[in-house]
Amino acid sequence: MDKADNLPNGETQQNYKLITFAEGDPENPKNWSKAFKWYITMVVAATCFVVAFCSSVITSDIEGVSKEFNVSHEAALVTITVFVVGFGVGPMVFAPLSEVYGRRIIYGSTLFLAVVFIIPCAVAKKIGTLIVCRAIDGIAFSAPMTLVGGTLADLWRNEERGVPMAAFSAAPFIGPAIGPLIGGFLSDAAGWRWLYWIQLIFAFVVWVLITFTVPETYAPTILARRAAKLRKQTGDNGHVTEAELDPRPFSERIGVFLVRPFQLLFRELIVFLISLYMSVLYGLLYMFFVAYPIIFQARKGYSAGTTGLMFIPIAVGVVLSAMCSPFVNRHYLALVAKHNGKPPAETRLIPMVCACWFIPVGLFIFAWTSYRDLVWVGPCLAGLPVGFGFIFLYNSANNYLVDSYQHQAASALAAKTCIRSFWGAGVVLFTEQMYDRMGDQWASTFLAFLSLACCAIPFVFYRYGPAIRKRSKYAYGGDEYTTASSDSELEKGVARDPNAPLHADMEDLERARSYVANP
Structure with missing residues (x-):
């Protein structure tokens, strides 16, 4: 992305590796x-x-x-x-x-x-x-x-x-x-x-x-554990999930x-x-x-x-x-x-x-x-x-x-x-x-x-x-949530799920993180 994102452990990084489920992924x-x-x-x-x-x-x-x-x-x-x-x-x-x-x-x-x-x-x-x-x-x-x-x-x-x-x-x-x-x-x-x-x-x-x-x-929890494991193994904090890109503090998200x-x-x-x-x-x-x-x-x-x-x-x-x-x-x-x-x-x-x-x-x-x-x-x-x-x-x-x-x-x-x-x-x-x-x-x-x-x-x-x-603000909209692929460097061997898009608009990110779990 063009701007830095908040990543785990409070670090920032412009190039990251988005962790998603590959097609046929046995952990899905x-x-x-x-x-x-x-x-x-x-x-x-x-x-x-x-x-x-x-x-x-x-x-x-x-x-x-x-x-x-x-x-x-x-x-x-x-x-x-x-x-x-x-x-x-x-x-x-x-x-x-x-x-x-x-x-x-x-x-x-x-x-x-x-x-x-x-x-x-x-x-x-x-x-x-x-x-x-x-x-x-x-x-x-x-x-x-x-x-x-x-x-x-x-x-x-x-x-x-x-x-x-x-x-x-x-x-x-x-x-x-x-x-x-x-x-x-x-x-x-x-x-x-x-x-x-x-x-x-x-x-x-x-x-x-x-x-x-x-x-x-729950898919976001499984993916978060995978990302944490990769960060620990590689020492590279660029391994992130969609949910971890949310810059809001935990108190605001739980609210x-x-x-x-x-x-x-x-x-x-x-x-x-x-x-x-x-x-x-x-x-x-x-x-x-x-x-x-x-x-x-x-x-x-x-x-x-x-x-x-x-x-x-x-x-x-x-x-x-x-x-x-x-x-x-x-x-x-x-x-x-x-x-x-x-x-x-x-x-x-x-x-x-x-x-x-x-x-x-x-x-x-x-x-x-x-x-x-x-x-x-x-x-x-x-x-x-x-x-x-x-x-x-x-x-x-x-x-x-x-x-x-x-x-x-x-x-x-x-x-x-x-x-x-x-x-x-x-x-x-x-x-x-x-x-x-x-x-x-x-x-x-x-x-x-x-x-x-x-x-x-x-x-x-x-x-x-x-x-x-x-006319609903909350109802599931299917393909309307899908956006163009980002320029993110994906983890080798982990294909980007087209149903789990990266959203530039943070207002819609909250619904996206739940949507990843229930595509």
Whole structure:
């Protein structure tokens, strides 16, 4: 370049060697073997399953907590609320930090913290201890739920990501469905404290797997380590990565990362409305944790274990929809070919447009078959279309956000996770009162109409999404980020990636450094 750039160790140099991935580079996560990429995908998906399981398993015996600590039922429900609030707080920090330090260190440290703070929950002597430690666990456990979307973007190319994203998307919904099932029988047999010991066992297993078997997947972090190694070996401080060319101090850069999810949430219509839709769905899921005990335990007199069995159709619906993902991905690949390898992000909305109706249908069935004297089959099987719709909608939403903001995928998903978690936390506290005041049938009908109104969102973006993204300051612009090659002397044997351009305009450099990770 014509002017000197700030390089590592505070030195300046006009000629530098830009470190990027060569074509077919074995250190590029996208070039790892499919078997290994699938192993990583399943480990992080299993981690999300455990996190979701931990959020719901305690709903099986809220009454036991209330009686032991002599507190109200609402006070006992706060242990669920603070955990889910943590899901909303943590992502706003962990997502941007993962784009500075990499994914692996965030996974390992936060999961370790979560494992540690499950223990005081299991041995708590006061309700305050339980609430505080559950809040810490919620914040710590939020990291895997936030980072998985970015991890999948690190590993898989656009045309490959459909099925892996489906595997991840199933986990946050199967976990809450399985939690009350296992927790119901476990609490009946051993009491509410074992609901925490089972969390400890599951969480420890996934912490070991993700900490000791999953390597770093974030490209800028991998390249930074390569550049540091070359500087040490050669003594030449000209070996740099794109991220290291940013002249701003660390405090200013971390500030940008911390603010970015909020910018996406409140400045981007796509992020805001998709997040709103996912919040409604997430709220419905947590409402079920309160509504099912009302319908099956309070009204029909079932035990906690039997009530847990009623969640099976939801899990079956999620699994069935996940099994459909290869067909959905095959259709997407056909659209990729049709658009010469560059389909618009709105093609990801087609499954959402088709499946959004399953949620209100299931809720209407649940509402009007939940009378006390009617057989359990109706409200139980109503969970099947709901679970089937959940995974299609969630998977489409994740893919749409990643394709629309793929150079900032983790932050876009963090924004979605934030708003949906706060809504999910709030609904737990008023669901019981809503059912008491509106009646079982009309309370569920209200939820059905709410989900029906949200069906308009994917149709709006399918029609107007391209125009909205074109006017967006943050949306991914594809080839518009590519500029002419610079006069930099490249490291021998390391070809310049045309999708990782050197930007002279420092205002755009921040988005470029994230874009390198998710081309």
